[in-house]
Amino acid sequence: MIPAINIQQVHKRFGDLHALKGIDLSIKQGEFFALLGPNGAGKSTLINLLAGLLRPTSGQLQVMGFDVNTQYAQARQALGVVPQELVFDPFFNVREMLRFQAGYFGKGRSNDAWVDEIIESLGLADKAHVNMRRLSGGMKRRALIGQALAHKPPVIVLDEPTAGVDVELRQSMWEFIRRLNREGHTIILTTHYLEEAETLCSRIAMMKQGEIVALDSTRNLLNRVPGKRLCLKLAAALPAILLPLVRDQQGDTYVLALTEVAQLESILAELRLAGVAVEDMQLIEADLEDVFVEIVS
Ligand SMILES: Nc1ncnc2c1ncn2[C@@H]1O[C@H](COP(=O)(O)OP(=O)(O)OP(=O)(O)O)[C@@H](O)[C@H]1O
Numbered sequence: 001m002i003p004a005i006n007i008q009q010v011h012k013r014f015g016d017l018h019a020l021k022g023i024d025l026s027i028k029q030g031e032f033f034a035l036l037g038p039n040g041a042g043k044s045t046l047i048n049l050l051a052g053l054l055r056p057t058s059g060q061l062q063v064m065g066f067d068v069n070t071q072y073a074q075a076r077q078a079l080g081v082v083p084q085e086l087v088f089d090p091f092f093n094v095r096e097m098l099r100f101q102a103g104y105f106g107k108g109r110s111n112d113a114w115v116d117e118i119i120e121s122l123g124l125a126d127k128a129h130v131n132m133r134r135l136s137g138g139m140k141r142r143a144l145i146g147q148a149l150a151h152k153p154p155v156i157v158l159d160e161p162t163a164g165v166d167v168e169l170r171q172s173m174w175e176f177i178r179r180l181n182r183e184g185h186t187i188i189l190t191t192h193y194l195e196e197a198e199t200l201c202s203r204i205a206m207m208k209q210g211e212i213v214a215l216d217s218t219r220n221l222l223n224r225v226p227g228k229r230l231c232l233k234l235a236a237a238l239p240a241i242l243l244p245l246v247r248d249q250q251g252d253t254y255v256l257a258l259t260e261v262a263q264l265e266s267i268l269a270e271l272r273l274a275g276v277a278v279e280d281m282q283l284i285e286a287d288l289e290d291v292f293v294e295i296v297s
Pocket residue numbers: 014017019037038039040041042043044045046
């Protein structure tokens with residue numbers, strides 16, 4: 001099966017800035033994929049290249065087998081992008097905007113049922129006839145998610161779709177996106193909410209300074225950081241013998257990395273020996289945030 005996305009040796013320069021440094025990435029049809037990285041890593045640049053909004057300095061990008069530069073119309077037809085910025089046409093109401101967008105991709109009246117479904121699923125029913133200009137920020141974002149889906153593209157890219165979105169919509173939005181994924185749509189997500197990537201995505205690429213620094217299944221990435229985290233609030237300084245375990249410290253609160261739960265006993269024994277009282281204690285599973293910090297920082 002042709003990959004949903006195929007990126008080969010893509011470089012992008014903005015003047016002296018080498019924003020993407022030889023990206024290779026293949027995403028299978030039906031994947032729920034996360035693209036993670038700190039601010040400025042190059043995620044949006046890569047997405048803009050996929051959408052044909054920027055041209056690569058060198059290298060190739062294909063969407064569903066169509067080359068983004070030489071077969072732009074077909075590649076663009078296969079892709080729905082939810083942009084990070086709230087850009088919209090101020091003259092349409094929500095329903096008109098969605099129908100217009102679908103029409104732009106050659107979809108006629110037969111697509112109207114799908115437009116209605118989007119409106120319903122994204123909780124926009126009572127805003128369908130409201131002008132885009134008059135929507136709140138969160139509502140605009142819902143409408144822009146709808147806009148990306150209006151022509152029912154097989155590949156959907158969401159560039160930080162939940163920024164500024166309340167918890168209720170986040171849940172209903174993910175429910176809808178999950179359903180589209182179950183129905184075979186490929187989903188590519190960038191987010192700064194790592195727990196979203198951890199629960200939703202089966203594979204993750206982590207980017208840093210224009211390069212992919214980790215590419216693996218979510219499970220394998222989580223296994224890279226062994227064990228658990230022990231969060232301790234102490235009445236005095238941590239004994240020196242335990243310092244190698246410290247992953248984070250804020251004042252008198254320390255986060256220690258444990259490879260196995262059995263270590264807990266020896267840590268508590270060391271604290272007792274040093275006469276350091278424990279004021280609070282919490283044992284937490286290592287999560288994607290720990291992996292991210294380990295790999296990206
Ligand atoms: N049009 C442009 N002209 C010049 N530099 C640019 C342009 N677009 C992006 N850059 C630079 O390229 C680098 C990558 O930016 P990009 O927006 O792709 O990062 P990002 O990973 O999406 O970050 P964020 O998480 O903040 O959205 C940054 O240093 C940015 O300043």
